[in-house]
Amino acid sequence: MAATDRPALSRRQFFRTLLGRGAPSADSADRTPTADPHAAGNAAYAAGDFPAAVVAYRASVRQDLANTALRTRLGQALYATGQYIQARVEFEHVLRLTDGAAGPARLGLALTLLRLGRTARAGQLLAAFADTARPALTALAQTTAAAVADGAPADLADRIRTLEEHARASRLFSLHAAAVSPAP
Secondary structure, three states: OOHHHOOOOOHHHHHHHHOOOOOOOOOHHHOOOOOOOOHHHHHHHHHOOHHHHHHHHHHHHHHOOOOHHHHHHHHHHHHHOOOHHHHHHHHHHHHHHOOOOOHHHHHHHHHHHHHOOOHHHHHHHHHHOOOOOOHHHHHHHHHHHHHHOOOOOOOHHHHHHHHHHHHHHOOOOOOOOOOOOOOO
């Protein structure tokens, strides 16, 4: 078989083949599109059923490891259920995949770190948060970053709640999301 006769494989298809998940058939381009593999997670997330969204998104992530939007949603669902350490892992993974460019993951990680009492790192993330489509949220992130620069302020719980409310109001987080456990 000459080099020009080989079927073209994307990098993802190549690794899926290596992992034993099957190679695409020659007629894969002719197939009709299948149902959205993330539909169950998206539906649960939209309905505010975050425990179900976590289960569905975890199953989806196993099939699509580099999907940053999916991992961000998983992180937000984990955050909403009070699973802050797991949410932190997902948000950090998204930031690594995007070289720090994912605004929702940056804000999610900052809120998660605030909930975990890691104010110094959270302040750095909030100071770097910038979203031109959400100037009020960006300004609030900047003022919160300045407030936590020297440690946890007395009104930290109120600041976290305000950031969460603004993130929901600006549709950066789900409207149904509300942190389960109280802020530090």
